[in-house]
Amino acid sequence: MKKPLEMQTDKRTLNMFTMKKRLLINLLLVNVLMITTSAPLPAQNGTTKMMGPPELNLMPVPASFQLQTGRLPITNNFQVGVANFSDDRLRRGIARMMSRLSGRTVLSFAPDLAADSNTATLLIQCENAGDAVPTLTENENYSLEVTDKQAKLTAPTVVGALRGLETFLQLLQGDRDGFYLPAIKIQDQPRFPWRGLLIDVGRHYEPMEVLKRNLNAMAAVKLNVLHWHLTEDQGFRVESKKLPKLHTLGSDGLFYTQEQVREIIAYAQDRGIRVMPEFDIPGHSTSWLVGHPEVGSAPGPYKIERGAGIFEPALDPTREQTYKLLDTFLGEMADLFPDAYMHIGGDENEGKQWDRNQAIQAFMKEKGFKDNHALQAYFNQRVLKILQKHHKKMIGWDEILHADLPKDAVIQSWRGPASLADAARKGYDGILSNGYYIDLIFPASQHYAADPLPRDTTLTAEEARHVLGGEATMWGEWVSPETIDSRIWPRTAAIAERLWSPPNVTEVADMYRRLAVISLQLEELGLTHKKNQDMMLRRLVRSDDIAPLRTLVSVIEPVKEYRRYQVRPQTMLSPLTGVVDAATPDSDAARKLSQMVDAFLADAPRFLVYREEISRTFEDWQASAVTLDARIDQSPALKEIKPLAKNLLGLGATGLESVAHLKMISPATAEWREMRLAGLDEAAKPSGALEFAVIPSLRKLVIAAAEVHRLEVMNPAEWNKQVSTLASPQKK
């Protein structure tokens, strides 16, 4: 696994050149994106405010669109017609779309295609099948025009049509008069051709249906590469008929048969998604060596790794036997996987086994390699020849970049845009994963800010073309089939938008508004990111009455980066059923509270806006904390969150006290302020690898409560700025 450097979130200037080259930006876009942040907040009665013209819920936002007047009703008479080219893949795509449309609307449609193009509700015109096997150069463009008579989807390829069908479904609206699509003209194409999701099935195996439903979700947000990370220290997950000891001894019996691999490839292909396998070498290879210790750099025997981290085992790059095994295995895989690229990992080999192996040291001396990097470069060159023999292009992590690398190799960067730009300047294609490490539990907004081609890039247009896109990485240390969806979704939809939509689509509040809608729609595809949480809470509480625990879980998040393993050690065999597993990244409740608190403080000195809602939230925390505390005594699996339940009570009290001070315009004392801030610092400490996501909002309230007189005279914007400055952790 790659450790990304710090995420780059600084503001960037617009690179007009790149923009012009890749996009047709429609001016109307700006209007649609200028939704106020208060709109998606819950109104007093718990429903969502609805006002004005229909809000579009498209994600990713198309390259260009214009809303028109009118609407196309969706009724039981809905029919799809196909003009020009059509094939089985298109027909299956239409059938899937109709099933989802029918499911959402509870309308029954005739299953057959319209005989007459003119009477079809949706007419699809495409020109050809597209690439037999999805490729990097696949044409994914489409245009969609909806009038009050008909929707017309035009695309050069079936893949473009499939992308358009997802947009069609996202356009569905409903009101008193029934379901409809707003009249609109859309011209769409991706900004980047490589938009991927890495799923690591090495550390934890994921069953077929997990992969399938995630492919469904990828297609829904127009991602087009499944990067299937198939081998790791902790598991060798693909059947090799030629070297069966690899999977039989390296997988605990949890591997994909070749037939299953073909099933996934066909399933992905049906959705216009490439499947690129990764076989990580020479490091990350313990599971290979269980069956084949003879190609290891230490004598062995080896056992499947159960821990998390970076481990020593590495293939021996000095033996011909190693390359013979790789030739056999990679050749077999080259036949199995039709994608043009094969990922060889190449990362995080620390070379400790190499350092200790005298034969390897002698080999290096003989060859004149001055360090392990040179030895690994030699290894990569040998592997490259094997891939070339089997007609595959090489892709690997930053570490594979060295002088002899051919120009058709691709660099996947965990190091960041600078590393990617460096590769691009040298003429190498690259994709960005730094910034898209979804296993690190950062909020969607942070991933959304990461751009493979930042506005301040200094690449020339020519160089910039080497930046092919990016991939979200779902590393598998702490995910199970029950939890993986909630670690991938909905945040990955924001990354998908970054990789598809114009670079100026950056409005965070509107992204979150649309993300909530898309998140619901993903459920119809079988995704479990929402529904499994309550199930897990029920199991923990051993009761249907999960409301108090849910209140707590809604305002906490798993600890970020790689701290989980440090504060709550586990192995790959440990259960992933704790509160930390039920909790999700990017707390909606914390974000809403933050927005409400900002609006409340900006309403100084009246302090009326959201006061009721905020107070009720804090009261709910207090009531939940009390109930929960009793419940924890009956549910030993909850013991680790006892400190959190206690802190929730305190946070509620702190919040209510702050609101009371502000409401009365009666400043809190400095002593109170210091005591409460110290309490917040204490509450900010993780328990059970979980931490509160609401501390910044409470900090603001406490500061404001103490400074209410001083701040009273300012205008709201200045007021808010002052409080935020005072409340930021550095200033405390």
Next chain:
Amino acid sequence: MKKPLEMQTDKRTLNMFTMKKRLLINLLLVNVLMITTSAPLPAQNGTTKMMGPPELNLMPVPASFQLQTGRLPITNNFQVGVANFSDDRLRRGIARMMSRLSGRTVLSFAPDLAADSNTATLLIQCENAGDAVPTLTENENYSLEVTDKQAKLTAPTVVGALRGLETFLQLLQGDRDGFYLPAIKIQDQPRFPWRGLLIDVGRHYEPMEVLKRNLNAMAAVKLNVLHWHLTEDQGFRVESKKLPKLHTLGSDGLFYTQEQVREIIAYAQDRGIRVMPEFDIPGHSTSWLVGHPEVGSAPGPYKIERGAGIFEPALDPTREQTYKLLDTFLGEMADLFPDAYMHIGGDENEGKQWDRNQAIQAFMKEKGFKDNHALQAYFNQRVLKILQKHHKKMIGWDEILHADLPKDAVIQSWRGPASLADAARKGYDGILSNGYYIDLIFPASQHYAADPLPRDTTLTAEEARHVLGGEATMWGEWVSPETIDSRIWPRTAAIAERLWSPPNVTEVADMYRRLAVISLQLEELGLTHKKNQDMMLRRLVRSDDIAPLRTLVSVIEPVKEYRRYQVRPQTMLSPLTGVVDAATPDSDAARKLSQMVDAFLADAPRFLVYREEISRTFEDWQASAVTLDARIDQSPALKEIKPLAKNLLGLGATGLESVAHLKMISPATAEWREMRLAGLDEAAKPSGALEFAVIPSLRKLVIAAAEVHRLEVMNPAEWNKQVSTLASPQKK
């Protein structure tokens, strides 16, 4: 599909003879079952009351058990040891149990078996593997003794051990001191050897994972037969390599490959579950005739049936070609399915095609058959010979019973216990399905009351031995992969208990208490009966804010019996995503309200017990109804429940008014009473194939409100009886 006669719910006298033969009833049982009905009710703070010694949550209740003093702690040191016999099936069963135990407790266990039997937390001693293929005569007995040192599971076969492992998991408890099992001695064996679940995949196809998770659930409640209803008018779901037109033309591409069939059989076998296929002939056979119209009784062509009901197409029993095809197909299936029995349906052939076919009429005349029943008997005799040739025993619905049927055939009764008893007297084995039709949306209590061997049976002991057990039937007209679990579970666990536990285990309130616990545990096996409801509501509302709709859905149920299709016609291609699909049978909220109302009225003339909770319930109905009404206008898929939302408001008002009258001991007028009762009659009418499950409770309250003075002087029991009598619909 079979239409069951009216369910038999009359009281029965204990058949001591049968009891003595089959059971060892432990006297302690009675104590455990005598739980008061108020215990499982929600207390004021929303948590479940806990008091006294640990309540056991075993389901099915074992044949005999004795609670002991002490407890066996479950910690990270938990280990399983195996003495005497062990095989891969047992080891896989242990691994599954440990994974679930680990998941529930969030404890990490060492994966290996204990090297030393003495230090094992759970020691399993079994004698042999049991039958290579699960059979009707499989020994499923086990005994389990838990002390504060060790749990010891003893069983003659691995299947018995698997049953015991489920009991072991159900014994898990937790409190302030951690997880533990109470000390206990259990001796257990099934009352009936045939305990099945029929899943109809003909009308709606169900993916592999649906079958697998339902097999998991079956094993959890000790069911042992999956009756796989594979062919129907609406679909032919199994691959035939010899007659491929059957599945390719008869299934819309939705069928199980033979490899998948073997996968299901192996999965079931791992759990000690038989897989018995059904190929329904000569009726229910439209899908056969799409590919093979030449064996139909009318010339065709045939199309896959899309409607629900009984259809005319039937195989032609007069042609040798028909038997040749059946010999080929059933022979192929006999090789594929190892179970000793093959189900040939035989039901609901109305013979209309036969009546209209002159050749068939001539054949009947020639053979001297005086009616279609005689012709079908001839057909069955021919099919029987085919099955015998392929070494299978025949099983079919009541209709197959005729004079020439061999004594090793089995009758599956949709007609009822009388029909079953009739067969038993004639010397035929039989299983009961009447009373277990879970597709009819009756409450668990009703199924629980149905007994294959009722207490008032007049069968001799010899005859009674022919009653082998029963099967719940999940007919597939209105179930999808999203909803099927909620139609099967948790109610089928009550049926499983009826078929396993001693006949005197009949306490309904305790059954429901345990059913709620088991229902939660089924979720850990992947069952979606609970979690899919919220998901479906979110899709309908297109929002996360489903509370108001959930309030409504919690007190309504789909209409019973076969009324759904009458009031809300659909085809097999229609979406199953409406409110009627999200709603579930056997409303918990209605049952709780009923219990609270009874306790409230029994508290006359104070009317304090549950008054707060009842009033809050009605207030919640009113608030939800108002919010929901607005929401319906934005969600066209909810339009069909607009009348229900309106009625929910009225029901809340009626309830609150009644409570007010009772609280003040101020009787309502006769006019008010008549108006409110008329309103309840109106509200009782279905909308969207849904109906309120709370009308009887409201009726009671209204009557009581009007009669409060007259009833005031009675004692609580008499009072309650009077009100109930007055409130029953017949008396209104």
